[in-house]
Amino acid sequence: MSIREEKKQITKQAIMDAAITLFSANGFENTSIEELAKVAGVGKGTVYGYFQTKKEILHAFCENELDQIYKELVSLANPEAPILEQMLTIYMTEFKYVTQNKEFGRIFMRQTIFPDENDAKNFLKNEDKYFQLIFPILERAQGRDELRKDLELLHITGHFYGLYILLMSAWYSGRIPTEEISTAMELIFRQALEGLQPHSDSKSK
Amino acid sequence: MSIREEKKQITKQAIMDAAITLFSANGFENTSIEELAKVAGVGKGTVYGYFQTKKEILHAFCENELDQIYKELVSLANPEAPILEQMLTIYMTEFKYVTQNKEFGRIFMRQTIFPDENDAKNFLKNEDKYFQLIFPILERAQGRDELRKDLELLHITGHFYGLYILLMSAWYSGRIPTEEISTAMELIFRQALEGLQPHSDSKSK
DNA sequence: TGACAATTTCGACTGCAGTCGAGATTTAAA
DNA sequence: TTTAAATCTCGACTGCAGTCGAAATTGTCA
Numbered sequence: 001m002s003i004r005e006e007k008k009q010i011t012k013q014a015i016m017d018a019a020i021t022l023f024s025a026n027g028f029e030n031t032s033i034e035e036l037a038k039v040a041g042v043g044k045g046t047v048y049g050y051f052q053t054k055k056e057i058l059h060a061f062c063e064n065e066l067d068q069i070y071k072e073l074v075s076l077a078n079p080e081a082p083i084l085e086q087m088l089t090i091y092m093t094e095f096k097y098v099t100q101n102k103e104f105g106r107i108f109m110r111q112t113i114f115p116d117e118n119d120a121k122n123f124l125k126n127e128d129k130y131f132q133l134i135f136p137i138l139e140r141a142q143g144r145d146e147l148r149k150d151l152e153l154l155h156i157t158g159h160f161y162g163l164y165i166l167l168m169s170a171w172y173s174g175r176i177p178t179e180e181i182s183t184a185m186e187l188i189f190r191q192a193l194e195g196l197q198p199h200s201d202s203k204s205k
Numbered sequence: 206m207s208i209r210e211e212k213k214q215i216t217k218q219a220i221m222d223a224a225i226t227l228f229s230a231n232g233f234e235n236t237s238i239e240e241l242a243k244v245a246g247v248g249k250g251t252v253y254g255y256f257q258t259k260k261e262i263l264h265a266f267c268e269n270e271l272d273q274i275y276k277e278l279v280s281l282a283n284p285e286a287p288i289l290e291q292m293l294t295i296y297m298t299e300f301k302y303v304t305q306n307k308e309f310g311r312i313f314m315r316q317t318i319f320p321d322e323n324d325a326k327n328f329l330k331n332e333d334k335y336f337q338l339i340f341p342i343l344e345r346a347q348g349r350d351e352l353r354k355d356l357e358l359l360h361i362t363g364h365f366y367g368l369y370i371l372l373m374s375a376w377y378s379g380r381i382p383t384e385e386i387s388t389a390m391e392l393i394f395r396q397a398l399e400g401l402q403p404h405s406d407s408k409s410k
Numbered sequence: 411t412g413a414c415a416a417t418t419t420c421g422a423c424t425g426c427a428g429t430c431g432a433g434a435t436t437t438a439a440a
Numbered sequence: 441t442t443t444a445a446a447t448c449t450c451g452a453c454t455g456c457a458g459t460c461g462a463a464a465t466t467g468t469c470a
Contacts, residue, residue, distance in 0.1 A: 004417075004466060011418095032456055034421095043420035048458065102322075110315040113374045117307075120379045127378070151396065158371055159396055165374065166367030169318045173332070174325045191356065191364055192397065209436055209447075216448095237426055239451095248450035253428065 012050050014040040016064075019057045028058055028103055055111060062108045063126065069097055074133045083141035087189055090134070091164045092182055099171065099178075109168055131157050163188050217255050219245040221269075224262050233263055233308055260316060267313045268331065274302055279338045288346035292394055295339070296369045297387055304376065304383075314373055336362050368393050 018040035022031040033054060037044045051057045073093050077086040098105040115123045134157050141147045147156060167185055170176040176184050206214075223245035227236040238259060242249045256262045278298050282291040303310040320328045339362050346352045352361060372390055375381040381389050 002467080007466090008418085033458080034456075037420095044457095045420050045459080046418075049418070052458095054457065106319050106321075109319050113318065113370070114311050114315050114377045116311075120377065124378045124380055127380075155393060155396060158375070159368070159393060162367045162371030162393075163364070165318070165370050166363055169370065170363070172319045172325065173329045175329055175332075188360060188364060188367075191360060207437080212436095213448085238428080239426075242450095249427095250429080250450050251448075254448065257428095259427065 011040075011042060011046065014042065015047055015050055015057070016061060019061055023058065023061070023104070024101075028054075028107060055107060058104065058107055059111060062104065065097075066126075069094065070130055070133055074137070077137065079137065079140060083138070083144075083146045084186070084189055084193055086137055086141075087160055088182075088186055090137075091160065091167075091185060091189075095164070095168065095171075095181060095185075098168070102172075105168075106172060109165075109172075113165060159192055160189065163192055216245075216247060216251065220247065220252055220255055220262070221266060224266055228263065228266070228309070229306075233259075233312060260312060263309065263312055264316060267309065270302075274299065275335055275338055279342070282342065284342065284345060288343070288349075288351045289391070289394055289398055291342055291346075292365055293387075293391055295342075296365065296390060296394075300369070300373065300376075300386060300390075303373070307377075310373075311377060314370075314377075318370060364397055365394065368397055 015036070018036050019031075022036055022039060033047055034044050036057075037047050040047070047057075051060065073090045076093060077089045079086070081089075098108060111119065112123055112127075131154065135153045138147060138153050138156050142149050164185075167176065167181060167188070170184070171178070171181060220241070223241050224236075227241055227244060238252055239249050241262075242252050245252070252262075256265065278295045281298060282294045284291075286294075303313060316324065317328055317332075336359065340358045343352060343358050343361050347354050369390075372381065372386060372393070375389070376383070376386060
């Protein structure tokens, strides 16, 4: 690697490190780019050479972490457990992670769910990567006759994902307190499943 | 009404009018509060006497409109039509309205779904008002045995709402183009319904 | 090695959201 | 009507996100 590229790596990491430190200590809103630049040991303009906006810095950080978490998530769930249980494990873990810091989570969700024109493609790719991790789980569940086989995997994932967003929203607006999220998720996932299940007769109480 | 209150009414309206004019003409981002104040014929500080933030101005405008639309929405749907049809009518109309202006819609959705700490209570109240309009529709559907009676109305509304948000998100991230939204909504609502329907055997194709 | 091109760094600068307190207007009480 | 308190109005001011072009660093080729 050339000197130039090496330095770029180092500088980028320094900015990210400074971001983690300052965002964690003082929050996102209360951290100015100038301050961040100083801590990272670079000029303000340099920061903008690596990231286009302030939000993008936070996002780079979150995505890094999420990438880790996604892989963990999937390995976390017992592949032979009922699909409801697996989905609950996955989405509750994600929920807990994203809401660890309320402010981070809000910015992250806003950007992810309703991205700006320019970022849209990025988020799409990320989401797809995430969905790909979930597909095998759903396929196995289809194999076990826990999910209808005439539905597309994308639509099933989407269904769960939509309900997950709903819960996040309910939490952010204060409709559901933290300690009730788990119950609420089970309830609404079950509601969804009773339509997603292959057929008909009264199965789950 | 006292002179004071009268003047306040007039000023507030002037600000709102200026906002509508400028936001529509130049977009939200490209309109500065100073410009807006000038058009409204007041000082910058005065604007902040009526609205706490710039976003709040847009939001006041949107909510005004939405209030109208909600009432229309509900009267729009044929109360005896199948629940799927009614829900589609309502949510497609809302979708078309909110996405009329992509930028407005995005800001509106971001704030509504993931509100700031301070605004949360406001949005909650609004959402509830909205849900109240939908409840009668669901109740009638329950009466016609189109929806399970053992589910709470709030949970059913929530379910549809969550899927609606999902579609908005899919649209904003470019996953679903405008012309396919309607089909996608029908598909995913049907998916939901097949679990929401009272019982068991194959009913809808 | 020297010298020119390409890239990177920097902080002064611009523009705007939101604050603040001094002054103007309205209300209430005598 | 006078006066003092309450409320409203204003634009200068602060602080920060993001821009820009001049200067510094690195790469390239003779």
